[in-house]
Amino acid sequence: MSYRLNPAFAGELARFGGETVNKCFNCGTCTAVCALSKGDTVFPRKIIRYVQLGLEERLKESPEPWLCYYCGGCSDTCPREAHPGELMMAVRRWLTTKYDWTGLSKRLYLSGAWEIGLLAGFALGVLGFFLVPGLFGIPFGFQAIKGPALEHVRLDLFAPKAWVHYGDWTLALLLALLLGINALRMVHFVLRGEKGLKIPLSAWFTKLPELVVHGVTQKRWLECDNDTRWRWVQHFLLVTGYATMFLLVVVFLPWFQRDTSQFHWTALFGYYGTVMLLGVTVLAMRGRFRKQEPIHKFSHATDWMFLVLLFLTAVSGIALHLFRLLDLPWPTYAMYVVHLMIAVPMLAIEVPFGKWAHLAFRPVAKYLAAVQEAARAQELLPAATAPRAIAA
Amino acid sequence: MAKIRERYDALVIGGGIAGMQAALDLGEQGYDVLLVEKEPSIGGVMVGLNKVFPTLDCSSCICTPRMAEAAHHARIQLQTYTEVERVEKKGTGFAVHLVKKPRFLIEDDCVGCNLCELACPIDVPHEFDYGLGARRAVYIPHGNAIPQTAVLDVENCVFCGKCEKVCPTHCFDFTQEAEEVTTSAGAVIIATGLQITPMAAKKEYGGDTFVNVMNPLGMERIQSSNGPYGRVLRPSDGKIPRSIAYVQCAGSRDRSIGIPYCSRVCCMYALKQALLLTHYIHGVEVTLYYMDIRAFGKGYEQFYRRAVKEGVKATKGKVAKITEADNHDLILRVEMLDENGRVEERRHDLVVLAQGLVPGWHVGGVVDAEEAEDGFLLTPEAKVSPSHTTMEGVFVGGVAAGPKDIPDAIVEAGEAAMAAANYLERIGWRAMAGAVLGASAAKQEVVETWEMH
Numbered sequence: 001m002s003y004r005l006n007p008a009f010a011g012e013l014a015r016f017g018g019e020t021v022n023k024c025f026n027c028g029t030c031t032a033v034c035a036l037s038k039g040d041t042v043f044p045r046k047i048i049r050y051v052q053l054g055l056e057e058r059l060k061e062s063p064e065p066w067l068c069y070y071c072g073g074c075s076d077t078c079p080r081e082a083h084p085g086e087l088m089m090a091v092r093r094w095l096t097t098k099y100d101w102t103g104l105s106k107r108l109y110l111s112g113a114w115e116i117g118l119l120a121g122f123a124l125g126v127l128g129f130f131l132v133p134g135l136f137g138i139p140f141g142f143q144a145i146k147g148p149a150l151e152h153v154r155l156d157l158f159a160p161k162a163w164v165h166y167g168d169w170t171l172a173l174l175l176a177l178l179l180g181i182n183a184l185r186m187v188h189f190v191l192r193g194e195k196g197l198k199i200p201l202s203a204w205f206t207k208l209p210e211l212v213v214h215g216v217t218q219k220r221w222l223e224c225d226n227d228t229r230w231r232w233v234q235h236f237l238l239v240t241g242y243a244t245m246f247l248l249v250v251v252f253l254p255w256f257q258r259d260t261s262q263f264h265w266t267a268l269f270g271y272y273g274t275v276m277l278l279g280v281t282v283l284a285m286r287g288r289f290r291k292q293e294p295i296h297k298f299s300h301a302t303d304w305m306f307l308v309l310l311f312l313t314a315v316s317g318i319a320l321h322l323f324r325l326l327d328l329p330w331p332t333y334a335m336y337v338v339h340l341m342i343a344v345p346m347l348a349i350e351v352p353f354g355k356w357a358h359l360a361f362r363p364v365a366k367y368l369a370a371v372q373e374a375a376r377a378q379e380l381l382p383a384a385t386a387p388r389a390i391a392a
Numbered sequence: 393m394a395k396i397r398e399r400y401d402a403l404v405i406g407g408g409i410a411g412m413q414a415a416l417d418l419g420e421q422g423y424d425v426l427l428v429e430k431e432p433s434i435g436g437v438m439v440g441l442n443k444v445f446p447t448l449d450c451s452s453c454i455c456t457p458r459m460a461e462a463a464h465h466a467r468i469q470l471q472t473y474t475e476v477e478r479v480e481k482k483g484t485g486f487a488v489h490l491v492k493k494p495r496f497l498i499e500d501d502c503v504g505c506n507l508c509e510l511a512c513p514i515d516v517p518h519e520f521d522y523g524l525g526a527r528r529a530v531y532i533p534h535g536n537a538i539p540q541t542a543v544l545d546v547e548n549c550v551f552c553g554k555c556e557k558v559c560p561t562h563c564f565d566f567t568q569e570a571e572e573v574t575t576s577a578g579a580v581i582i583a584t585g586l587q588i589t590p591m592a593a594k595k596e597y598g599g600d601t602f603v604n605v606m607n608p609l610g611m612e613r614i615q616s617s618n619g620p621y622g623r624v625l626r627p628s629d630g631k632i633p634r635s636i637a638y639v640q641c642a643g644s645r646d647r648s649i650g651i652p653y654c655s656r657v658c659c660m661y662a663l664k665q666a667l668l669l670t671h672y673i674h675g676v677e678v679t680l681y682y683m684d685i686r687a688f689g690k691g692y693e694q695f696y697r698r699a700v701k702e703g704v705k706a707t708k709g710k711v712a713k714i715t716e717a718d719n720h721d722l723i724l725r726v727e728m729l730d731e732n733g734r735v736e737e738r739r740h741d742l743v744v745l746a747q748g749l750v751p752g753w754h755v756g757g758v759v760d761a762e763e764a765e766d767g768f769l770l771t772p773e774a775k776v777s778p779s780h781t782t783m784e785g786v787f788v789g790g791v792a793a794g795p796k797d798i799p800d801a802i803v804e805a806g807e808a809a810m811a812a813a814n815y816l817e818r819i820g821w822r823a824m825a826g827a828v829l830g831a832s833a834a835k836q837e838v839v840e841t842w843e844m845h
Contacts, residue, residue, distance in 0.1 A: 026729070031735055045733065081648070
């Protein structure tokens with residue numbers, strides 16, 4: 001099998017945050033110091049070598065970048081200060097754009113104008129969702145703000161649950177579809193990387209728990225050598241926060257979206273999700289400001305965008321909740337729209353095209369690695385097959 | 393020991409192989425040299441080495457004649473166990489302020505019989521053996537030391553007086569204090585040599601915590617016939633090591649420890665030690681983990697090939713981490729670069745860190761010459777005048793200017809001596825000596841110099 005070399009590739013990766021790739025002199029310290037680099041999946045040096053050589057196809061076929069949890073041990077010990085951890089991060093960004101068939105991801109990662117334009121576009125779409133039906137006399141959104149809806153907060157008139165459900169289910173389905181397609185493309189690329197490998201059907205099933213367990217717990221992170229427990233705890237809490245919020249909006253909305261200040265148990269879950277979102281994003285932003293840990297030393301514009309949007313989502317959610325409790329109709333309706341104008345664009349661009357996509361790619365990579373390992377064990381092949389020798 | 397005079401032609405700081413070479417080259421040309429050494433013996437690092445590469449000559453056998461020559465040269469005055477406190481430009485020459493550290497005995501009376509050493513009840517880890525052997529609290533620095541004069545280590549002395557009782561010349565003087573001496577010189581040569589990278593520098597290697605992770609100079613001592621063990625044993629349990637690893641670039645070419653440069657000599661000394669280990673221990677397995685083998689000198693590449701042919705295993709891959717097993721064996725984690733990048737954990741009885749070279753001394757506050765970013769002396773015209781520093785009249789030779797091996801250090805020290813001699817002639821230092829000392833003395837000086845040639 002032949003591969004095309006792209007000598008300009010290192011320059012391209014620099015635009016994704018991998019400026020230091022040519023500092024690396026391939027000593028292998030990063031790979032050997034990494035506790036996660038073992039068995040058949042060794043990194044980061046192999047990945048860095050692919051970048052230096054411009055082996056784009058080999059990179060696309062590598063699940064390794066997603067198996068790295070950026071504990072930063074490699075960056076701390078790198079004799080060349082090439083920051084291997086950050087290079088892996090840059091490769092993950094680049095891979096996200098390669099898995100994406102629409103081409104939007106690449107534009108979002110490389111152009112601030114596209115990122116802000118698209119966010120603004122989605123925000124306007126949300127605004128339109130509350131404005132346009134009213135133009136056709138449908139009592140929804142701003143058209144519904146009259147009479148009783150002016151005296152008290154009446155979200156059931158402003159944004160009836162059924163309507164909101166149509167919206168969020170459509171959105172969820174669309175995003176899941178887009179992300180699913182990208183994840184399937186990733187599977188296709190990775191399997192293409194080892195064409196000769198015959199994967200027994202049973203391996204696909206027996207290794208399925210890997211997908212679920214790693215998707216839910218991210219427990220691989222805890223295998224890192226550096227003390228990453230606290231970071232894992234933060235991330236896990238954030239995930240539970242998202243999951244709670246997701247369920248509240250998509251499944252429990254009839255109870256979660258309320259007009260009376262009467263207490264309902266769903267509020268407790270709402271508080272939990274909000275605290276997690278707010279707390280963890282604040283900690284992450286503080287980390288990126290202070291630049292103490294390797295993972296926070298370098299921040300791509302999209303890293304900041306993601307955190308700021310999450311933070312604003314939480315803050316606008318809190319404001320919305322307060323306005324409703326204070327029974328202030330107009331501020332509540334306005335904040336309802338603002339909240340969605342932040343949250344919806346964030347989800348729409350981050351889940352399939354941006355940083356959030358790792359929620360699918362990481363467990364899939366772990367799953368594929370496990371499946372391939374099982375297949376290799378079955379074939380009693382050596383650790384890596386011939387084309388991988390390029391790495392050396 | 394002769395009294396320090398008021399005036400010398402040149403001051404040489406550092407009595408290692410480079411400093412001795414510079415002093416001898418100047419002395420041979422008829423210049424009066426003051427050779428100052430901070431340790432109690434001259435000889436520097438080289439006299440403690442086992443063999444030199446690539447010839448495998450006995451290091452002390454070729455170093456000690458130089459030491460004796462420097463010590464007995466009519467134009468060279470040795471000043472051991474003395475620190476240079478300040479060298480400042482004064483008129484055409486330099487005012488030199490020295491501090492003689494107390495040996496707690498009258499140096500001229502000591503006959504080097506070492507009876508005091510045998511009487512002393514205190515054992516202290518010996519610096520000369522990098523802590524692997526022991527010395528007494530009063531001791532003659534080592535068998536090849538020059539001068540063979542005892543020194544009392546007041547930090548560890550319990551003042552039991554046993555040394556004094558056995559001393560045949562009653563030379564001890566426990567009231568001795570550091571003595572400040574001022575002199576002057578027309579030119580200065582800095583030949584302050586090297587230290588190796590601190591063993592604690594790379595924390596992943598545990599150089600300061602794992603007992604069987606060794607200092608390469610300690611390994612030189614262990615291999616030496618006059619070394620602490622008399623044979624190659626590992627420090628933790630005295631077992632004969634059957635599997636030994638060399639970790640190359642352990643203390644150089646590594647920005648994470650702040651030493652980005654290549655130290656040049658580590659590949660060669662490690663190959664030399666590794667090859668000799670295969671001679672000293674039957675059936676030993678020696679593995680050298682390296683990034684690149686930089687065999688840069690005459691006959692060096694051939695030496696590398698010889699070492700590999702004779703059984704030294706050279707494995708490409710930089711060791712990332714060392715951990716210790718229960719029995720003090722060591723486990724090295726390394727990416728096998730020539731074997732598909734597989735990560736392996738390899739167990740060895742003994743590990744030697746091929747530490748790099750860092751400056752042996754810093755001029756800061758003492759001499760106003762500038763240091764480069766790497767801490768070695770700055771030589772602004774490194775190509776055409778490699779021994780010139782940023783300060784007129786101050787020259788540098790050997791590793792003080794940057795990492796190098798013994799032959800290069802000797803060549804460069806000779807160049808520094810030549811440059812210093814040229815400088816002294818240009819400023820007319822010896823003619824001025826006449827003006828100061830009076831015409832007759834100057835005349836005598838000239839005649840004497842002439843006669844020597």
